[in-house]
Amino acid sequence: MTVSKTETIPVRSGDDVVRVRQRVRALAIDIGLGLVDQTKIITAASELARNTLDYGGGGEVRAEIVQAGTRKGLRLTFEDQGPGIVDIEQAMTDHYTSGKGLGLGLGGAKRLSNEFQIESSPGVGTRVMITRWK
Amino acid sequence: MDRIPILKLGGTLIVTIQVDMHDRLALALEEDLTAMIARTGARGVLIEISALEIVDSFIGRMLVSIAAVSRVLDAETVLAGMRPAVAITLVELGLELTGIRTALNVERGMALLKARLPEDRAGHWSERDGLED
Numbered sequence: 001m002t003v004s005k006t007e008t009i010p011v012r013s014g015d016d017v018v019r020v021r022q023r024v025r026a027l028a029i030d031i032g033l034g035l036v037d038q039t040k041i042i043t044a045a046s047e048l049a050r051n052t053l054d055y056g057g058g059g060e061v062r063a064e065i066v067q068a069g070t071r072k073g074l075r076l077t078f079e080d081q082g083p084g085i086v087d088i089e090q091a092m093t094d095h096y097t098s099g100k101g102l103g104l105g106l107g108g109a110k111r112l113s114n115e116f117q118i119e120s121s122p123g124v125g126t127r128v129m130i131t132r133w134k
Numbered sequence: 135m136d137r138i139p140i141l142k143l144g145g146t147l148i149v150t151i152q153v154d155m156h157d158r159l160a161l162a163l164e165e166d167l168t169a170m171i172a173r174t175g176a177r178g179v180l181i182e183i184s185a186l187e188i189v190d191s192f193i194g195r196m197l198v199s200i201a202a203v204s205r206v207l208d209a210e211t212v213l214a215g216m217r218p219a220v221a222i223t224l225v226e227l228g229l230e231l232t233g234i235r236t237a238l239n240v241e242r243g244m245a246l247l248k249a250r251l252p253e254d255r256a257g258h259w260s261e262r263d264g265l266e267d
């Protein structure tokens with residue numbers, strides 16, 4: 001798999017979450033994703049960026065256009081140095097929230113992506129990587 | 135701070151969301167709408183979202199919360215004009231818009247709300263009576 005384009009977007013404020021959505025949309029159009037797939041990856045990105053901000057205390061997103069053979073994809077990696085997640089399985093469960101959310105962000109982002117990976121260590125931080133293929 | 139304008143048309147409050155809402159704007163809209171329902175005694179709230187490119191769990195929560203507060207204040211909320219791609223994504227996200235009725239477009243949304251209005255007002259439906267705020 002090769003990476004043909006990389007950009008990093010900070011996630012420090014609510015305005016940054018809007019910016020993440022806008023950049024993801026532009027990159028999704030870049031690789032020719034259809035309207036529904038664009039909407040799915042932007043929505044997933046919005047969920048994960050908000051988690052990075054609200055629970056991770058801020059961080060950044062790395063957005064990459066990747067290619068595997070003739071397939072193009074958009075890969076997004078959300079990273080923070082926040083408190084981390086003790087029980088990932090619980091966090092991934094729909095409707096589980098430690099705050100006042102709906103508890104749909106992580107599970108929803110997984111359903112809206114083709115690939116989903118989460119790594120987290122308490123006290124170190126959290127990294128979530130999603131990919132949507134064309 | 136920016137705010138989303140709220141239009142009063144007869145007994146209905148109409149909001150058109152045209153921007154990619156950041157969180158503060160969404161929260162301000164919820165407050166403004168609630169205050170305006172209480173002040174005007176509106177029986178219906180129509181939220182037009184055809185310009186919205188996504189509805190994530192944050193905006194979804196705000197919409198559900200607006201509908202819940204409106205109901206307590208005896209007003210019904212209708213969400214009009216959701217894009218098909220947004221609808222498909224919402225389902226996959228797992229978001230249920232509890233307590234919110236949806237309509238394909240503003241016209242159908244207004245028809246839904248009209249059914250709730252008292253007789254004497256229903257006749258003046260297409261007129262802009264009372265453009266407040």
Ligand SMILES: Nc1ncnc2c1ncn2[C@@H]1O[C@H](COP(=O)(O)OP(=O)(O)OP(=O)(O)O)[C@@H](O)[C@H]1O
Nearest residue numbers: 051055056091097098101102103104105106126191
């Ligand atoms: N980056 C993160 N750092 C630490 N904890 C996190 C992070 N992301 C998610 N979590 C934890 O996982 C839980 C579930 O996250 P999820 O996004 O599914 O739901 P939510 O954010 O609580 O609600 P919603 O996203 O529906 O508004 C969160 O409540 C939080 O406890």
Ligand SMILES: [Mg+2]
Nearest residue numbers: 051101105106
């Ligand atoms: Mg979340």
